[in-house]
Amino acid sequence: MSATDVRPPPLTGVRVLDLSRVLAGPWAGQLLADLGADVVKVEKPGAGDDTRAWGPPYLEDASGHNTTEATYFLCANRNKRSVAIDTATSEGQAQVRALAQQADVLLENFKVSGLQRYGLDYASLKEANPRLVYCSITGFGQTGPYAARAGYDFLIQGMGGLMSVTGQPDGEPGAGPQKVGVALTDIMTGLYATIAVQAALAEREKSGLGQHIDLALLDVQIACLANQASNYLAGGMVPRRMGNAHPNIVPYRAFPTADGDIILAVGNDGQFARFCTVAGHPDWSSDERFSSNAQRLANRAVLVPLLRQATVMRSSADWIAALEAAGVPCGPINHIDQVFADPQVIARGLQITLPHTLAGSVPLVANPIRLSGSPVAYRRPPPLLGEHTAEVLAQWLGVQTVA
Template identity: 45%
Template sequence: MTQTAPASKAALSGIRVIDMSRVFAAPVGAQILGDLGADVIKVERPGVGDDGRGYGFSWVPGKDGVETRHSSFFTVSNRNKRSITVNHREPEGQEILKKLIETADVLIENYKVGDLKRFGLDYESLKAINPRLIYCSVTGFGQDGPMAARPGYDGLFQATGGMMAVTGIPDGQPGAGPLKTGPSLVDFVTGHNTALAILGALMYRNQTGEGQYIDIALLDSSVAMVSHIMQDYLISGNAPPRLGNGGNGGGPADLIYCADGIIYLTAGTDEHFRRLTVLMEQPELFTDERFDSNFKRGKTNRAELMDIINAWSRQFPTVKVQEMLDGVGIPAAKYNELADVWEDEQVQHRQLRARTPHAYAESGHVDLIESPLAKMSESPATIRMAPPMLGEHNADVLGEIGYSAENIADMKERKII
């Protein structure tokens, strides 16, 4: 279901964002602002567009042979945006962008450090045009330091920030070693940090009238998102082991195998474990010295305990095991393949599949993933527009800042736009 809301109900109604970012992390941040009601104008290269249009494994099929160039990467991070094409290397292109900046509240860019300064599009230059501007740069390693000039992508930071060190099959087991997560989680979290920083800057501007510069780095996000596991290291000086599918808190917490499927079980407190032993008709396990502490159940004797639990769970179908665990209040959830996610009754109840009209799609619509912010009671995040075609809004946006139809046609002919 597609949600809509009156402009007056949108948290960021009246805020204009110029999105000069590409690929994934920064576009996610701009999209969040769009979901919350901001007018997000995506600036792309003429004829080429966002590099992310070519990423991923699937593309939205176009109507009547139209090539949408809506890859999975682009589609998931560019809804609620208007697309214009501008060649910022040309003086006329720079003039267009500066006129837009005069009307903007926020600019987001993820060019290499110092790249936009060559064209008068750096923060100091644009601050002179619009002192209230919030200018956010998103890079791999930050704006300064020995690695600032390096390009960076998600996998690099899962490796260098510690995420891979604590993800993967435990040592001593077949296939042991570090493992990257499936989704681009560092990019995704960096996008959320981008939006959060901009929201903070908007609040600061409300209080002081001042804009500011924001330096967001994937490196910073990658270290921060290792979170409590990294904090374990800072406290003890010892690196926690990789746990595979094991929980990071109490135990037992892991996948358990049923007669026809898989469930993730978290019996992470003493009381949950006691209930599990009763349910399994093996209450003696609760006082067994092998399993009489969270540390033993979750770490030192984890494999032995999971073998015992799996021997029990394999006797029953998944539905029965889930029913029994629910019945005694032990947290558990069925493992879902991607197709199963959309059949899950709670996913359907939360309306997480958002069917959105798409004028250029073969089907007339595109299915998107609903924003997790859609359940705000007074100013919910909404999906109002499908991701844009390249340059789809040139006439609208450029007309708003004073360009005539003739100007626009001439600049298109000369590849300024």
């Protein structure tokens, strides 16, 4: 496709007022912005989003000195414009209400009813802008006995069952519940919010009306238990921590090698037979204890030690080369520096660099969505606090501020 065939990003023309902070809401705002929306982030003057202070590390300038921008903030605020407005004041509240009248979407993650006292809740704003899609993200939702509680990713990973299936099994070294290494519940909630917003915008094309989206971190975490929830609900089995093992597939886990570890992800009997051939034990695939996945599950405790004895005899590179040639899914366990040095990651362009006012440039992770006709556009780096206040007030409200 030539450059002349490329269309503007799909959400071009959509205005989003982002009152959220930390990760779940900002993640949704960044994704909408990557897809072309004009996302205006409202921040408290002098402080801004909480994550602006979540350092070190901080973004470094060309001389290697720290700027004031925490790297945490950078991960979720690309392509946005920042306006500094104090919503605790009547003047600030009036400005936000005026911006909301011009918006298609509003994102917020205040506590339930937290914006009502400012006249910035959905019921108040829809009177002036009935087409507004208003997305509220909270820990526990707008209803229920926990609605008033504050909710954080770590807390929800525990309450929502994720930590009960993450970590080493009881009785093994290092046993105990373990959170995931990134705030995964926040990220998943941001993704669900993005989907919900786009669905509401599509519905608005039919009805002409916006609506309120009620998203809870706890709801999202439980929805994302996937097969583990189904194992309990339909199978009657309460899942437990299994370390790197899989509850339904064997062998599907990490195995030690002569110089490290690899992941072996055997998804069917044919792949297992090919692995056995590469391992020099073709008899394993015909052994009635291991010939089918159901049998391998039943005899996991017998099979896994046999596999470990085999995998430690060769290096990780040797195993990966041999198994890839045989069509057996496998791979290394990379540190993050190795991730960004991987040739596949480089070929896919997953690290991008944007110009930055303080640092000269800022490295970021690319959006993974690949649209052939209306691709993601990287228009702006994560903004400085209040960087676009005058610009946005002029464009959205026609208000000229004195420099």
